[in-house]
Amino acid sequence: MHADGPALTERQQEILRYIYEFGQEWGFPPSIREIGAAVGTPHPSVISHNLRRLEEAGLIEREPRRSRGIRLTEAGLAFLSASTTGMIPPEGLVSIPLLGEIVAGEPIPVPSSDFSLMGAEETVELARSIFRDTSDLYALRVRGNSMIDALIHDGDIVIMRHTRRVENGEMAAVWLRDREETTLKRVYWEGKRVRLQPANPSMKPIYIDDPSQVEIQGKVVMVIRRLH
Amino acid sequence: MHADGPALTERQQEILRYIYEFGQEWGFPPSIREIGAAVGTPHPSVISHNLRRLEEAGLIEREPRRSRGIRLTEAGLAFLSASTTGMIPPEGLVSIPLLGEIVAGEPIPVPSSDFSLMGAEETVELARSIFRDTSDLYALRVRGNSMIDALIHDGDIVIMRHTRRVENGEMAAVWLRDREETTLKRVYWEGKRVRLQPANPSMKPIYIDDPSQVEIQGKVVMVIRRLH
DNA sequence: TATTATAGCGAACATTCGTTCTATGTCAAA
DNA sequence: TTTGACATAGAACGAATGTTCGCTATAATA
Numbered sequence: 001m002h003a004d005g006p007a008l009t010e011r012q013q014e015i016l017r018y019i020y021e022f023g024q025e026w027g028f029p030p031s032i033r034e035i036g037a038a039v040g041t042p043h044p045s046v047i048s049h050n051l052r053r054l055e056e057a058g059l060i061e062r063e064p065r066r067s068r069g070i071r072l073t074e075a076g077l078a079f080l081s082a083s084t085t086g087m088i089p090p091e092g093l094v095s096i097p098l099l100g101e102i103v104a105g106e107p108i109p110v111p112s113s114d115f116s117l118m119g120a121e122e123t124v125e126l127a128r129s130i131f132r133d134t135s136d137l138y139a140l141r142v143r144g145n146s147m148i149d150a151l152i153h154d155g156d157i158v159i160m161r162h163t164r165r166v167e168n169g170e171m172a173a174v175w176l177r178d179r180e181e182t183t184l185k186r187v188y189w190e191g192k193r194v195r196l197q198p199a200n201p202s203m204k205p206i207y208i209d210d211p212s213q214v215e216i217q218g219k220v221v222m223v224i225r226r227l228h
Numbered sequence: 229m230h231a232d233g234p235a236l237t238e239r240q241q242e243i244l245r246y247i248y249e250f251g252q253e254w255g256f257p258p259s260i261r262e263i264g265a266a267v268g269t270p271h272p273s274v275i276s277h278n279l280r281r282l283e284e285a286g287l288i289e290r291e292p293r294r295s296r297g298i299r300l301t302e303a304g305l306a307f308l309s310a311s312t313t314g315m316i317p318p319e320g321l322v323s324i325p326l327l328g329e330i331v332a333g334e335p336i337p338v339p340s341s342d343f344s345l346m347g348a349e350e351t352v353e354l355a356r357s358i359f360r361d362t363s364d365l366y367a368l369r370v371r372g373n374s375m376i377d378a379l380i381h382d383g384d385i386v387i388m389r390h391t392r393r394v395e396n397g398e399m400a401a402v403w404l405r406d407r408e409e410t411t412l413k414r415v416y417w418e419g420k421r422v423r424l425q426p427a428n429p430s431m432k433p434i435y436i437d438d439p440s441q442v443e444i445q446g447k448v449v450m451v452i453r454r455l456h
Numbered sequence: 457t458a459t460t461a462t463a464g465c466g467a468a469c470a471t472t473c474g475t476t477c478t479a480t481g482t483c484a485a486a
Numbered sequence: 487t488t489t490g491a492c493a494t495a496g497a498a499c500g501a502a503t504g505t506t507c508g509c510t511a512t513a514a515t516a
Contacts, residue, residue, distance in 0.1 A: 011493080011494090026291065026297075026299070027257070027289075027298075027299035027300075028256050028257050028297065028298070028299065029255070029256050031294075031295065031472075031473060031474085032473070033473070033474095043495055043496065043497095044474070045475080045476080045477090045494085045495075045496080045497095046493075046494055046495065048474070048475070048476095049492090049493070050494095053492095053493095061255075063254065064474085064475090065473095065474060065475080065501080065502080066473095066474085066502085067259065067295040067296060067472075067473055068256050068295060068296050068473090069254075069256065070255075070256070071254070071255035071256065072255075074357050074358070077357070093321065125357055125358065126354070126355055127321055127353035127354060127355060129353055130353070130454075145429060148428060148429075148430070151376065151379045151380070151381050152379070153427060170455070171455050199381065200376060201373060201376075221454070221455055222454050222455065223451075223453040223455075224453075225379075225450065225451040225452075226358075226449070226450050227448050227449055227450065227451075237462095237463075239463085259502075259503060259504085260503070260504065260505095261502080261503070261504095271464075271466070272503080272504070273464085273465075273466080273467095273505080273506080273507090274463080274464055274465070276504070276505070277462090278463085278464095281462095281463095292505090293472080293505080294472085294503095294504085295472065295473070295502075296503090297504090
């Protein structure tokens with residue numbers, strides 16, 4: 001959702017963290033002057049200025065002219081959890097690491113054998129109840145409209161389950177060695193050849209005669225598209 | 229677990245509920261005057277008095293002399309959930325009522341002015357952090373492939389925000405009176421005509437010369453596709 | 457009836473709070 | 487060096503906000 005953006009000042013990180021901690025402790029956000037006192041600078045304008053930076057970075061949202069009108073965004077929370085040993089998500093939620101982008105023509109950044117939130121700049125929060133097992137899930141952001149035949153749009157987020165094998169008919173992220181291309185298709189093992197079927201039923205399948213050219217990168221378990 | 233205690237006034241219950249809802253929507257508690265405006269009594273002292281009652285009843289906690297220094301207690305949340313038909317979902321989650329199906333050629337089952345979980349056989353659970361305001365959200369399951377030009381598939385779930393008006397470029401559920409057809413398109417108001425732009429960039433827009441033929445049913449805020 | 461407690465109303469006050477303006481210091485690029 | 491962007495700093499203004507005091511109305515109780 002948001003690139004790294006400009007690096008945050010020490011003070012800005014301190015402020016961001018304080019907003020979170022204050023909220024946890026008191027149940028409402030801090031005022032500008034309270035933040036100032038906490039970070040050792042009792043000067044509202046400095047805090048106001050840094051809050052504006054944080055807002056530009058997409059880490060917080062503000063309601064102008066309303067006291068304590070500060071709200072941590074998802075990105076803000078993700079930033080904090082990334083820079084912290086452990087910020088446990090609320091019960092019932094699961095934070096799925098957003099590991100990168102999926103672009104046709106580039107290999108998928110597949111996670112190493114064990115992977116956690118470490119190193120993920122962003123996470124996607126979902127209800128844990130949706131998935132039976134959340135341990136091997138990761139998320140990728142789709143870049144470009146090359147997967148429009150899979151009914152997947154630029155900016156969509158796909159939730160993947162990390163596996164090397166898929167059942168017939170399951171939608172998978174496939175790396176085609178010869179074409180050097182990544183694609184999302186339904187995979188059918190038909191004897192010696194592989195049929196890659198687009199999700200869009202009006203489009204024709206691709207047949208790969210050499211199964212070793214097909215490398216399964218993971219199984220698509222969910223597609224999420226946000227519209228503002 | 230808790231005696232009834234002194235019965236709460238209508239107004240006190242209203243205030244309690246508003247504190248909860250305001251917090252959900254804005255991320256911070258309301259000020260006394262904001263509560264006053266919401267319950268139709270713009271007099272701070274009245275609210276202040278009732279807040280004292282609520283505090284004595286153990287339903288809220290307050291921080292004296294601090295703006296928006298109000299916090300719902302466990303008992304307060306329990307009181308709200310007890311006086312509500314639905315059950316309050318776990319913290320961090322929001323249950324969005326799945327109100328029905330969206331089928332081209334049939335009108336959308338639009339919720340009445342006030343709607344809650346009542347009557348919804350199913351709900352969709354999502355992380356509350358995804359949405360700023362969850363009070364007017366509902367979900368529909370897409371039936372058929374008639375909306376494939378919006379990159380929406382049979383079985384997809386669309387999360388809608390109930391509104392009659394959309395900004396230029398927003399994706400909306402539109403009921404076309406003359407065609408008797410429901411469709412999901414990006415809406416552009418271009419002078420006297422309306423342009424309905426499919427999400428699939430390779431498809432051409434539809435132009436409606438009579439805006440009164442276009443009836444906005446809601447705004448699409450999210451599309452979710454689950455794959456088994 | 458008189459008493460008491462509670463809810464509601466209005467005005468005023470002191471503090472808190474967000475914002476704006478100006479000024480200073482720092483650092484990197486031109 | 488100069489320039490510009492940025493973080494910091496101080497002061498002041500105006501609006502928002504919590505609180506208090508006085509008052510009225512209603513209902514329950516002695």
